[in-house]
Amino acid sequence: MAETHQDLASQQPVAMKMLQQSLQKNRVAHAYLFEGGRGTGKKNMALFLAKGLFCRQPDEGVPCMTCEQCSRIDQGNHPDVHMIEPDGQSIKKEQVKLLQEEFSKTGMESKRKAYIVNGADKMTVQAANSLLKFLEEPHPSTTAILLTEQIHQMLPTILSRCQHVSFRPLTPVLFKQKLIAEEVHPTMASLVSKITNQVDEAIELSEDEWFVQARKIMLKLYEVLKDDPFEAMIRVQSDYLPHFKEKSQIDQSLDLFLLIYKDLLYIQTDKLDHLSYPDWLETFRTDALQTSANQLTHQLTVILEAKTQLQRNMNTQLLMEQLMLKLQGGSALV
The missing domain is CATH 3.40.50.300 (P-loop containing nucleotide triphosphate hydrolases)
Structure with missing residues (x-):
């Protein structure tokens, strides 16, 4: 049309x-x-x-x-x-x-x-x-x-x-609307519109089983991390490392993680049309209420630092274990 x-x-x-x-x-x-x-x-x-x-x-x-x-x-x-x-x-x-x-x-x-x-x-x-x-x-x-x-x-x-x-x-919001018009599911369109601005690539990502599973793993890791960083480290061993093997995949996993914490920020600033994970709105809304702007700044910063360390060829397991501890430590900041 x-x-x-x-x-x-x-x-x-x-x-x-x-x-x-x-x-x-x-x-x-x-x-x-x-x-x-x-x-x-x-x-x-x-x-x-x-x-x-x-x-x-x-x-x-x-x-x-x-x-x-x-x-x-x-x-x-x-x-x-x-x-x-x-x-x-x-x-x-x-x-x-x-x-x-x-x-x-x-x-x-x-x-x-x-x-x-x-x-x-x-x-x-x-x-x-x-x-x-x-x-x-x-x-x-x-x-x-x-x-x-x-x-x-x-x-x-x-x-x-x-x-x-x-x-x-196109802005991610407009690009998301374009993808929905192309019959990409709205939930997936919200996420892939933040990762690429290419229609073909976005559609391919939305249909990629590896990517769908990657999304689930990172959301689960976030959920576990809120309660127990040591349980999160076990998840890194059992779920994360077998799935994210190549450097580009690990980098993408950090992007997926970064977008979770950005969603908390969007909820705090009432920009709900910018969410990457709209199906997690209610969970994230509760978390956003319990998280200060300083905490979020810290958490976003340590994920960006992890992306830099990845480019310097830091060991993946060590990188992720340190990240879990630093993100959890951020919750103690005010």
């Missing part, structure tokens, strides 16, 4: 405001470069701009999203809007040539034409040079929209001919 104007505006307010004003004032550039990380909405914004160019009943620069023109762009079958994407690992010269041939024809339904190059940084040198010629001699009613995650891999001569639009990473 296509994202609404409101969705896109909340995700990328600066980009939306600029493009909407350009459409409203009929000052659309002949070439745009949308640059930003994966999952930031570049492709959807490119389709929004294309709809804005062809929509029959726009409202102050906002396409209606429902007319025949908008619907056909959404469905990918508008005769005057073309998209090229990598064929395998790259966009090839032949793809750009076919695009140029298509654009040498008169617009099927209007004089206007638009094309979107998704993954523009993946053009071969030959394809990039062909596109450059296209950009150097722009047709007055043609709009080019290039999308890239790797702006430094593109020809400077192409960059100089485009109006740049930067796409910022």
Whole structure:
């Protein structure tokens, strides 16, 4: 389902405001470069701009999203809007040539034409040079929209001919909503949105049995630690060490632990939409009431210190045992 104007505006307010004003004032550039990380909405914004160019009943620069023109762009079958994407690992010269041939024809339904190059940084040198010629001699009613995650891999001569639009990473709260729309369970979406800003990676994590088990182990370790640090050390031996073996896994476990204590902080400051473990709200609410800001600062600090020690190749068992003692010791601080 296509994202609404409101969705896109909340995700990328600066980009939306600029493009909407350009459409409203009929000052659309002949070439745009949308640059930003994966999952930031570049492709959807490119389709929004294309709809804005062809929509029959726009409202102050906002396409209606429902007319025949908008619907056909959404469905990918508008005769005057073309998209090229990598064929395998790259966009090839032949793809750009076919695009140029298509654009040498008169617009099927209007004089206007638009094309979107998704993954523009993946053009071969030959394809990039062909596109450059296209950009150097722009047709007055043609709009080019290039999308890239790797702006430094593109020809400077192409960059100089485009109006740049930067796409910022989504906030964890917005990213969580995006994942829920992708049918990731809300509880898991709350957690993975704090770990990655990449949609594909987040979905993969949410479905990974190892990660699901990792979440359970760290929550159980937290629960045991509250009552008995020595029992927590036994859990480190029996549950933690067999599961977290590689350095990257241990680092991720510390991130999962850090997010537990951050949740306590979010509860204290009434930012419940920021929680990583919303299903533990009631338990964490009780704990947050019994924990001072100084305690939390101490606990967050010692977990961050453990992450630093891990990078210095400290023994994992010793690292975790020391962490258990330091976290428990933090509860005595005022």
